[in-house]
Amino acid sequence: MTLLAAAVTAADAPSCYSRLTNEWFCWQYVQDRRTELVDATVEHLQITVIAIVVSVLIAFPLALLARRIPRIEALILGLATAVYTIPSLALLPLLVPFTDLSRTTVVIGLSLYALTILVRSILEGLRSVPDEVRESATGLGYGATRRLFRVELPLALPVMMAGLRVATVSTVALTTVGTIVSYGGLGNLISDGVQTNFRAELMTASIICVALAVVLDLLIVGSQWLLTPWTHGRSART
Amino acid sequence: DLSEGSDSPGADDSSAAADNGPVSISGQSFPEAALVAAMYDELLTNAGYDTDVKLVDTRDAYMATFPDSIDVVPEYVGGIVNFLNSRENGAKAQPFTAGDGAELATQGADLLDGAKITLLDQSAATDTNAFFVTKDYSESEGVTKLSDLKGKSVVLAAAPDCEGRLDCEGGLSDKYGIDITKVLPLGYASDQTYQSVIKGEAQLGETSTTDGTLESQGLVVLEDDMQIQPAQNLVPAVSSAFLEQHPDVADVLNGLMAALTTEDLTELNGEVAVDRKTPEEVAHSYLESAGLL
Amino acid sequence: MDATSSTGAQRATVPMIRLSGVGKTYDDGTVAVQELDLEIERGELVCLVGPSGCGKSTTLKMINRLIEPTTGTIEIDGDDVTHQDPVKLRRSIGYVIQQVGLFPHQKILANVMTVPLLYGESKSVARERARELLDLVGLDPATYADRYPHQLSGGQQQRVGVARALAANPPVLLMDEPFGAVDPVVRTRLQDEFLRLQDEVGVTVVFVTHDIDEAVRLGDRVAVFASGGRLAQFDTPARVLGRPSDEFVAEFVGSTSGLRRLTVTPLDPAHIEPLDGVRTGDLAATVGTDISLGEALAVLLREDRGVVGVRDGTQFVGVLTPNGVHRALRAALAEMATEG
């Protein structure tokens, strides 16, 4: 039935997304390809979220290591920057022989990219902990680990979360390059849109991409608000 | 209505057939490859396989794991053989240029064996490189075949890998004696390539012989009268190991290969490219009308 | 058991804190403390005073090993601190930091509960203790327990810092300018409260301040540091004021040290005149026998009657007149002269 209906409309007048009209914004497209769009969005979201989580899990020990051994801080930051500058066009194909055409490949690539931002912001967050607070914690008899988890990390949260926001938003955009190995979420649509001059597809996928970023950003801001109750309502004072 | 719509029309039937286990299909993501991959997908699903399709931008991407974790790829005979050739013998290796599909397959047999890849039956349908100019150019310059361009200076819009290749820039320069001043790497049969020629930035563009949109864009294909294109018959490339375990795959896909013609392909491409039907839709209606389901 | 009892036996003789030949040179060559010897008895309150940058904070932090001395040894209760686990050591030493250093992410009650919880106290015990301590430092738990540090004024924050340091009932308390950010009225009250508290708890206190008045008021003994971490004088407040050991101390305790001396000279019964002829109703103000000459003089000067009653408990013991003060002053002078 659907097929037939689609065929009929196609015969009557070209839909707003046919190559003949090729409009940028086309609701018909969204309706006809709803499943495809939903699937791509879900995949996009999954890849982004997993990549960020993995990256955070790696960034933490790295940042802590860099802090404990100042001499390797520059090394770790330098490496992270170097990784960032490897074009994804080169990085992903290089990973394929090891990890196949798989979600894992994309996740690894994206995690590496996010690492640069995350390691730096975790370090900066920890540095932003006021010295006197750190000193008083030590003076009260906090061991290093307990001090880290009870005092320093909570206080570093605002700065770390700012880094997480940047990393997340960038990763949403970067996930699209996963199309190189067929796991690009919305990137698959964007790439197809570019190749076949499919304006509605290109535009719609890009818009969803931005919307996804906004939603994730808001979620992070929201959870930061919940996690840092002590910062509420303190900005007015001078 | 989703399941009987675009997604996987054969899903309903698969429960009836035997459960043959998983098969992973990969291929390039340009429309024609996607279309053929969709046909494979539906046929194999219908035959009781649990399919998984991964479309990627470049051949390199899937060749990195084919035939290890990829089982079936919709290929072009010249494409796969020459790819294996340059991978095995280096980027500067002399490519195969035979114009006949069977001959090419024979020439590449060692490479295919070495790579543990088996080619099934070749289809009559073929999709080779073709070169086009605008109608205006063709008329004003009196050009209808490539040899008419001998000695002329042109800019070529083509795939990124065109430069130096015998079936592309290399052949055009050396065999046809065309003075190619510049190659714009804008893609194979891509919109950018068309636009570039239409706007006059390039005079000559690379496309595929099965692209049905040329005429409507005011473009004409020039005849390859000196035969620089190797045969590019559609052919299923299958992992030899997989084929050993699942010999029935050959029957399923060979049926399709026997049915497909270049005209079919051109028309179906048009449906995807112009009407923007999804490859799955187009594949399904073709398979039905061809009685393959 | 053995170890404990031998420590018990030592208790009487071993000072609570002993610094011997302690010195600290920072990496950049700054000599913060030089060859410092200091013995602090059990239950004593010692004030370290001196100009800014003279090494007071450095000395304090060496005691709880926030800074490692470059030379010398520091013993607490007879044990060399360098042989102790710093984290354990610090748990037995309360520490009030110069910049307050409350945990901004914890509410006031949680801040004070921190140390008992570190010790493994149960939450409910810790909470009870924290409430008590907030009360003790004059912050009503009902009002303040659930606030965050930034919702308190500077002075209130400092009091929370003191409460937090006391929460573990530590035998030793290190305080680095704990009342610095507080205005004089509140500071006086805090000092009073703190003296009472220290009396009650019997804790040994090392108290850093740059305010000589505060040092004189609080300290059982006062250590005056000169720039470069030299210990210029270590003596009772009266002697530091009355007999500065050198020019530097004399200048530091200031030109008005005579007046300060009044604040540490107790009211002597010898200077009180009998009550004869004076009716208690005539006395607008009375003072106790336990106040200092300075305070008595202050009351006297404020009163327009020229006479103030002196009471021991509820019993009037006499009156103080300007003449009495005069005699007291002379006596103080005479005492100094014999000391000299």
Added chain:
Amino acid sequence: MDATSSTGAQRATVPMIRLSGVGKTYDDGTVAVQELDLEIERGELVCLVGPSGCGKSTTLKMINRLIEPTTGTIEIDGDDVTHQDPVKLRRSIGYVIQQVGLFPHQKILANVMTVPLLYGESKSVARERARELLDLVGLDPATYADRYPHQLSGGQQQRVGVARALAANPPVLLMDEPFGAVDPVVRTRLQDEFLRLQDEVGVTVVFVTHDIDEAVRLGDRVAVFASGGRLAQFDTPARVLGRPSDEFVAEFVGSTSGLRRLTVTPLDPAHIEPLDGVRTGDLAATVGTDISLGEALAVLLREDRGVVGVRDGTQFVGVLTPNGVHRALRAALAEMATEG
């Protein structure tokens, strides 16, 4: 010409700074200052004291319009400041900020030169002036001119702040706890220098401090603020100490205000005893006639002779003994009594 001369005529009668009914309520509803009336005469040094958060800084900043009052008017030299361009206004008012606020990216000399340069002085003139001022606040230009602020101690930074504010020779100077971070010795010296300076330059000063001692020592008059920005008393130091207007002021000036009063009571010739029989060689110490009773007493108490010489210029005029101090105290008491 006309305008100038009419201003000139007013000079004698118009106070330098007049606040009438000034109030400030912050956006969040905090009432920082209430209905404040204050008149400050030309060349006067007025100290604002009060507990933390009572609105002292707010008042100060309203004078140079860093904060706009919500009610009332402020006049400087008879002109309503709200009708003036704030930038111009501020150039005629020196301002020493509570948090020092030196420009961290400029060297000390450049910091002090900032204001003259803003006025369009030439670089060489500005540099000369800046060097003079650094000298004046006790920082040797040779040592400090080329340092950055972070290379100075807190107290030194504050002094640079004072120098910077004075650089433009402003007729009015607002100072917000300018000596807060300085240790007592240096503070006393700075206060002395500043008093001399102010005497010399004749600038009108509004000086915020939370230290009543400092206020009493420096101020021609002292304005005591209560919490919530209420002006509790505005009077001479002697009267603020001697006749606190209410309970709050009494508590704030403290229980030892009698002693403070000594510091503001001049040495009266009436209390000096004749030189008879005393040989000047016997006098270990001498004091001038211009010192306060308190200072004289301090010297007296420190000396073990029980007698101190008094000199007017180079001429000995007598000796001060504890008896004399006694008489002086009585006189002070008597004076208070008649005032009351």
Added chain:
Amino acid sequence: MTVVTDAWDYLTTASSWTGEDGMLHLMEQQLLLTITALLVAMLVGLPIALWLGHIGRGGLLAINISNIGRAVPTFALLALLVVADWPGTREFGPYGRAGLATIIALTLFALPPIITSANVAIREVSPAVRQAADGMGMTGGQKFWRVELPLAAALVMSGVRLALVQVWATATIAALVAGPGLGRVITDGFYRTNYGKGIAGAIVVAVVALVLEALAAFAQRRLDPVPREPSPKRHRGMSVTRPMVAEETDTVGH
């Protein structure tokens, strides 16, 4: 691992570097592209961000908007611009094919870090210093030029530095629309099964990025008007954010 030796061969062959399509020329093109995009982003972003920081309002909004803009994949944006009627693929001076489109896409990509750090930098100038400037009668302009900007310079520069490295690395996408730059080497390599060449291209891009990073770090240090001993508190990294917690806790109680 023949790719490694291939890459090494490619890098050590003189002809890879010289000529119209040699890496030197491509590098030059990409540098031109990067620097132009960066300059345009600075011209557009800095005034807005600094001004909003100066007046102390709207900064957060600007940061958030520009940040969300980052979610548009640069490649998609470039494709959109190239496909559109304007700027399309037209040649643009020395920038070559689709130069304008590429510059626009890269500029938009460079904006967020520049805007964020410039705005934060100005807002972070200590209120005490700001008040001192007001108090001595500086005009808004004088305060900005003499106090706020010099103090913010280092952090502003750190945003520019981050943008520089990111734009440089991203500029390789110009190859996808037949634009200039080293991206060409990479796509060439990977599209022609010449991994060695592709990797060589990637290595050159990464090395130049590190050199640029080092240069920018040097410039950043030079711009910091307050010379100080290296302390871990200072900002050295490619930071987008800046600790603001410490400052906030300091202000309590006034």
